[in-house]
Amino acid sequence: MKRLVFTLTLIGLVWNVAAVDPRLYYLRPDGLQPGTEQEIYFRAARAKDVEDVLFYHPGVKVVKINEADDNGFKAIIKAEADCPLGEHKVRLRTRGGLSELRTFYVGPFPTLREVAPKEGEGPQKVALNTTISGAVANESVDRFVVDVKQGQRISVEVECIRLGRYFDDASVAIKNSKGFIVARSDDTPLFIQDCFATAVAKEDDTYTVELRESSYGRLRAYRMHIGTFPRPTAVYPAGGQEGEEVDVKFIDKAAGDFTQKFKAAKPVSFQATFGQQSQPSFRDIAAFPQADGVIAPSGNKVRVSPFPNVLEEEPNNSVGEARLSDTPLPVAFNGIIGQPGDQDWFRFTAKKGQRYDVRVYARKLRSPIDSVIYICNKDGRSLASNDDSGGPDSYISWTVPADGEYTLRVRDHLNNGGSDYTYRVEFQPREAKLSLYVPDTARYNTQTRKNVVVARGNRFPLILQARRTSFGGELALSPQDFPPGITMHAAHMASNKTQLTAVFEAATDAPIGGGLGNITGKLVGENAADISGGIWQNFDLVQNGNRGVYYKTWVDKIGVAVVEELPFKIRIEEPKAP
Ligand SMILES: [Ca+2]
Ligand SMILES: [Ca+2]
Ligand SMILES: [Ca+2]
Ligand SMILES: [Ca+2]
Known part of the structure; x- marks a missing residue:
């Protein structure tokens, strides 16, 4: 294999490459x-x-x-x-x-800047269905007042940690004019450290919304939505088959459940959607609840997959009550652990030698359940079980031992339950998957050197890492949608390697420009299967040292730019074989 060595030839001053990025x-x-x-x-x-x-x-x-x-x-x-x-x-x-x-x-509402009340003035009055953009000072509380009619919904939702900038912990309460708390929350399974509060007004009144940091510190930035929007905690079923329209039920504890149509559009980056717990299970796919023409600022997350839905039919609390599904695998089983102690049994047939990734989508979709699953024989004897292999969500890699009937049992780890303990268990046929990313260059630094930035007449090396699942072999990498004037030089990534350094070169007359492109990998070789994949890059936006990543986001593109000339040149040397 060709090995490349890079040499940096400095002309004049020592130059910090990063210093030129904005x-x-x-x-x-x-x-x-x-x-x-x-x-x-x-x-x-x-x-x-x-x-x-x-x-x-x-x-x-x-x-x-x-x-x-x-x-x-x-x-x-x-x-x-x-x-x-x-x-x-x-x-x-x-x-x-x-x-x-x-x-x-x-977001669905007009945005208003927070105005700090002057000495002796009351809190800022806002109209229903408004988004407020602001910050809370140390040991302070932001208050807003809003008029609500009897029977009208009042909902508040906060984006704070979800703004992806600070490890700040918001807490919100709605009070009536007598000072009684109507609804409040700090952390929610739905929004992590972010919160929402919602209620149906019992009387015409002026309500006060209070936002503060959980332990009276500061909130460096927030977006708070105040309005009449519905705020269900879950959606069921929590997903659907690509291209299908699904009738979904929103579980709304404050004002009652309601149904809505959800069109399960095919995700753009599908192959990345199988992911681990730390990955989203889809790319920004959520069902946005709507009531009386008002849409909620945040959707309830759903999973879109190639598999048809099978819905539980209660009672299904024992192997004897498990009803045989007439939809052959692969399928997505859906249910709700509806009350403490509930367990759900499903019965299905499978063929010897079939291999499945049996994956739970529940906490990934912000359900409160901590799932435990068992794959059992037709009489309910456990063949395989799992609690937390996909984070709190369960995962089993299963090969069907013989043709016949099997059962699946689902429960909550602590035997908790509730109307919003939704889950989805997919039997995914094991298949080859490939995606690429640029690894972090330093601990706790997710942003540095994640783009291709090439100076005119110069070169730029970038490490690319491959995630391969269920296949081996050599990969050919190629640039997609790059701006004119950039050439990519990369050897094939050998089957025993997961990393290589690609070199990008810009012509001396390459136009200054750029955009978002992609780099794809493809399996090569004689009779190579058609396996390919592109960039799937995480950005760990809110992390708290070694205590972990609290908020991350994912993209399927890479930034690419041709920039102005630099006062040094990167030379590529190919070492001679000894
Ligand atoms: Ca909180
Ligand atoms: Ca159930
Ligand atoms: Ca049950
Ligand atoms: Ca679990």
Whole structure:
């Protein structure tokens, strides 16, 4: 195999390569509404020569970049009317490089800046269905008042840790005019450290929403939605088959369950969706609940897969009560551990030698259940069981021992249960999967050197790592949607290797430019199966040292840019074989 060695030839001063990339600290406001244009301030450094704002998802675009100074710039950003709600990702491109990735939200309501009340003034009054963008000072509480009619819904939802910037822990309460707490929450299975509170108003009243840090510290940035939107804690079934329209039931403890249609569109990055607990089970797929024409700011996460749904039929609390599914494997079994002590049994047939990844999607979808599953013979004797191999979610790699009937048993680890303890167990045929990523260059640093940034007439090396599942063999890597003037040099990744360094070269006359591209890997060799995959990159946005990653996001593209000439050159040497 060809081995490449890189040499850095410095001309003149020692130059810090990273120094030319711009920095992006935050967006203010850090969200906008579909069908609107908004002036957004990008707090940034080394971005005076900003040329482009790169969005990872469709539906958002730059209309105009206004004048920049040393601290950042303003730009008019437009979200199309059909722009997906939820988290979006962004980077800056300057003539010198690419910034880190930051996130912002597209939400259903107009955004209002928090106004601190003056001495002697009451709290800021807001209209229902408003998003407030603000921050809470140390030992302080942010208060807002809102008029609500009897029988009307009042819901509050907070994006704080989900803004992907700080390890800040929000806590929220709704009080009536007599000071009684109507609803409150701190952490929720649905939103991790973020919270929501929701109730149906018992009387016409002016309600106060109080937001603070959980232990009276500060919240450095938040988005808080106050409105009449529904806030179910779960959706059932929590997924559907690609392309199908599914009738789903939202489990809404405050105002009663309701059903809605959910169209299970095929995920764009499908092969990455099998993931581990730490990965999302889909790419931004959620069913957004809606009531009386008002949509909730956050969806309930769902899983879209190639398998048909099988729904539990209670009573199914023992092997004898397990009903035989007439849908052959592979399927997705769906149920709810409806009350403490509930367990659910499913019966199915399988063929000798079939190999399945039996994977639970529950906590991954923000269900409170801590699943335990058992694959049993037709009489209920356990053949395999698992509690936590996929995080709190269970996972079993199972090879069917003989043709015949089998049963699946699902329960909660502590025998807890409730109306929103939804789960989904997929029998996924074992198949080859491939994705690529750029490994972290340092501990607790998820952003540095994750892009391809090549100076004109120069070269840029980047380490690429492959995740292979259930196959071996040599991989050929190739660039996709790269800007003109960049060439990629990479040997094949040998079957016994998971990493290689690719070198990117920009022509001396390559236009300064860039965007979001991809790098794909493909299995090569005689009679090679058709296995390929592209970039699937995590960004660990909120981490707390060695205590772990609290909020991360994933993208399926890589930033690529041709930048201005550098005062040094990277030379590639091919060592002669001894
Ligand atoms: Ca909290
Ligand atoms: Ca059940
Ligand atoms: Ca049951
Ligand atoms: Ca478990």
